[in-house]
Amino acid sequence: MGPKESNWILVAQCPSRLGTVDVVTRFLKESRCYITEQHSFDDRQGGGFFIRTEFRPEAEGFDRVAFEAGFAERAAEFDMTFELTAPGTRMPVVIMVSRADHCLNDLLYRYRIGQLPIDICAIVSNHPDLASLAEWHGIAYHHFPITPESKAEQEAKVWVVVEETGAELVILARYMRVLSSEMCERLSGRAINIHHSLLPGFKGAKPYHQAYDKGVKLVGATAHYINDDLDEGPIITQGVESVSHTDYPEDLVAKGRDIECLTLARAVALHVERRVFLHASRTVVFDR
Amino acid sequence: MGPKESNWILVAQCPSRLGTVDVVTRFLKESRCYITEQHSFDDRQGGGFFIRTEFRPEAEGFDRVAFEAGFAERAAEFDMTFELTAPGTRMPVVIMVSRADHCLNDLLYRYRIGQLPIDICAIVSNHPDLASLAEWHGIAYHHFPITPESKAEQEAKVWVVVEETGAELVILARYMRVLSSEMCERLSGRAINIHHSLLPGFKGAKPYHQAYDKGVKLVGATAHYINDDLDEGPIITQGVESVSHTDYPEDLVAKGRDIECLTLARAVALHVERRVFLHASRTVVFDR
Amino acid sequence: MGPKESNWILVAQCPSRLGTVDVVTRFLKESRCYITEQHSFDDRQGGGFFIRTEFRPEAEGFDRVAFEAGFAERAAEFDMTFELTAPGTRMPVVIMVSRADHCLNDLLYRYRIGQLPIDICAIVSNHPDLASLAEWHGIAYHHFPITPESKAEQEAKVWVVVEETGAELVILARYMRVLSSEMCERLSGRAINIHHSLLPGFKGAKPYHQAYDKGVKLVGATAHYINDDLDEGPIITQGVESVSHTDYPEDLVAKGRDIECLTLARAVALHVERRVFLHASRTVVFDR
Amino acid sequence: MGPKESNWILVAQCPSRLGTVDVVTRFLKESRCYITEQHSFDDRQGGGFFIRTEFRPEAEGFDRVAFEAGFAERAAEFDMTFELTAPGTRMPVVIMVSRADHCLNDLLYRYRIGQLPIDICAIVSNHPDLASLAEWHGIAYHHFPITPESKAEQEAKVWVVVEETGAELVILARYMRVLSSEMCERLSGRAINIHHSLLPGFKGAKPYHQAYDKGVKLVGATAHYINDDLDEGPIITQGVESVSHTDYPEDLVAKGRDIECLTLARAVALHVERRVFLHASRTVVFDR
16 A cells, blocks of 8 residues: 555666666665565566566665666666656646546545545636535635637646646546547646546446446446547556446446546556556556 | 255246236235245336246145146236246256367366256367367267358257257357357347457457457456347346456466356356346346 | 335335235235335245335325335234335434544545435544534534543433434444443444454454454455444445555555445445345345 | 466565665576566565566576576575576476365366466375266376374375375365374475365354354455464465355355365465465465
8 A cells, every 4th residue: 555654666667678677676786775575577578678666775865866867877778767756755636527526535535644645736627516625625626617619728728737736647537528639648648537437348428328228247447548549548447346237327327436436546546656657558557 | 056946936027017026926825835035126217027036835736737827817917928947947058169168167067066957968069179078077069060161051950959959048158150140049048158358348359369459457258148249149247357467368368267157157057047037138137 | 226216115024924925015016006126035044034125106195104004904914014215215324433534434425425315413423533524514523532431421422412313323434432232232223333354353453453463365344233242243244355465554454444435335325225134143135 | 377488487585684686686687587577575564575586598508507506605695595496397286185076176177278387196085086087187096084093194195195296285175174283284385275264254164154154245265374273374365255145054155166266276376386475474475
């Protein structure tokens, strides 16, 4: 459940090659960093190396700048990109919603009790409905209505919020509008959407009604990074729930709420704990 | 797990109307039948009434013929169809397979220990591979090869087996050939197929490879009645299993075996215990 | 998900005997009540008959008093107790908590969006911590501190709240004090507790720490009616979650929250929808 | 699903200390071994370091003896024990059974299709019942009856089989006799038992009957290493299944079979793939 308080996280990825693990672990050893957990994977099919390490410095006075500079040199030989995260880091986040508030409510609760290492900087909606919920939690709420004509303008406003808050992640917590290709591009790899079906089944609108018509015995939810192909971005987590003939479409909507909340919250936790790597149209997830 | 040894099962269905439950339960009472479990459902959206009752006659010398004749009269008023199943009835079954034997092996085991109230009359395959497995269980094995040209002829042979054994159910336990529309028509409502994906996702060939390419985090299986629209018949059961980036397509194939076996076995159990009702393109399942 | 808006619910139970279903369904027919769903069970081992019916009156002007009087007469012959619940009934509820707020927060959310047909009349706690949460939802919050000496007195105050609000159900949503035998007696069959383990494993204090020490690979939660034998009352629902060697006790505490919330909420839903019957030390649950 | 064909596995463990990962990965780099997957864990509470690496030699002519000798020198500094497993290694196994054959049947199937990298050298039973099943699979079956007086003698015979076959793992696949302390000692860390309950709930005899009496809503199974404290050895895997009031004890027995098979098979797979580490009374499991 989240990195331990005193742990740093180092994640890195690069093309497949001999010595990729060693270049990371040797540097950590030389820097007197104590590794508490490590996971690496080398994809033999798609190619690509991925590693995640939690560690704590043994020596006092760990110098982050020196560490990053030193490691950058070694990593360069492997065309390795990396990211270092300090203990207690909270990722700045913007949440986008429409009218349904279950996912928002769930994220706000986890945020309030400190279960998710995020800072919710702002909530953006195309509807005014959820303003009071935001207010109780002391979070700025921006109501940016949207019409077919005003979409570009509205997205520009959203973008200003993202930029001004320095948000590193945008969570689409049942935001019911399709983002423009341009917006998807800008948010590539840092916007997570929850879709209320087990993708690739039931893309698009009203998936629970589609599921009812089809007579499925399981419904589900999918959290994925957005891209400009609707409901097609790389999948992070999926959840599932049993249903029966007694469940009418509105019952599926109600039943699905729990699994949507859990699936999205888990995806966000995995992302902010740096457990997810984008890998073409798929993800590598070092789950716990 | 299955009706109790001494219990009869009465199932019935008819168009929605006032008094449908009463017509069943009143007759059972008058016939001095002791109801141990009963489940009914009236579909307010699609219309239709469904009921399943387990009972044991209180009086000695229960007269099945008289019971059926008596009830038929009452049922007629409601356009109600019904079926009565005696305690200890074992449904005659034909199993169709190709080369993969996991579902067959699983069904044979459950059959051997008496967990499924079926009689496996014959196993039919388009390949010779699984003959020895059938032999060990003492079951007739028919190898009917198939080519594009011989399909009609091969299906005719299969049909002879079904007719001669008096099979009431055909189980497609990973039979990898598409049945003709004519065959589907003949087996309507009494042929169950296992498809190795969570339908409607990944229809058609090689669903695990499709799942790998898509990068899903859950794979599954779907047991359904066949109809002449491939992988589209009414769903009975679905099962699911977690997968990760470390699972290559061949790993998904291996992982999926368990969930395919369980999903198919459960569908067969539900069917032979008369817990499944066909209802247009959907099913009503009185699960336990 | 819950009885449909326009449906009445009739539940009944009595000793096992021929004709128990008929006495219910015949009366419903005679009263021109249209049954939409019905489930009955007769326990051949412990003895006892249980039935739950959802119906809507066909005729206008359904007379509840006449219905109850009429049915009481029939039921008396079978020593049958019964309860009739009108459409849209919301059960008055008191929630007891201590400091942990995850179950309370979850119940309040479901209450706020109308997913649980309850009226939360009051929240009672031995700590002041959760007063503002209650306040935001507009619900009375009673802080009744407790010391070893003041327990009887504190429980008397709680009892006054239960009586004055007319609460039909008390939910112990992580209330961390043991109730006296007297209080358990008074609340028999109408107080649901959530225990954070898979009972009968890990009774008593700090079950997640016990689970860590034991090295289990699954943790769970159990919702049960209270009785005066601690953590031993009849079980309604149980839920479960995977854990691993990387989960320290505090991680189990965090991971367990979701499953506690879901398990308790499901038990409350089943209870208020009249799907649960007490049957000696066990329960009969007509789940959906 | 199992190590890839061409991969070696190196596992190691030692007391917690700075540099434990580096000593492994540096040596692999120097030996020109390409790491495809690696997982390490350092237990901050109990102390102890654990690592598992899958790799393939880059250079031709990998010299196992030289590798082991070289690594032994490095490992000695860290009091590190290790084990190297060649690609395609199949662990020699003895299975012990009584009368119930579901777990045996399941293991034999997985063995037959090559899903489990084991060699079943012999099956030992205190009953003759399952001899023909063994025979069909071409495996030696030893019927060693047991009486209170002959227990020591019988165990001696079992031990001879274990020694003569060179079995590295003994699987108690529903063997219904308690092993002596001496036998437990001899098999420490290399005998896996399946118990048909969610330990620590329902230890000892007839756990499904205990579960019925308690009225639980979930039953389960636990696979664990044996030790001389009955049903108390370190847990490897646990599985769970929903049950209801309609399930009498014999139904729980029937329902439990599937989850017992799956839970045991998964534990065996994890063990033979060297994914399980004993750590005092607990296990570290690098699951997939």
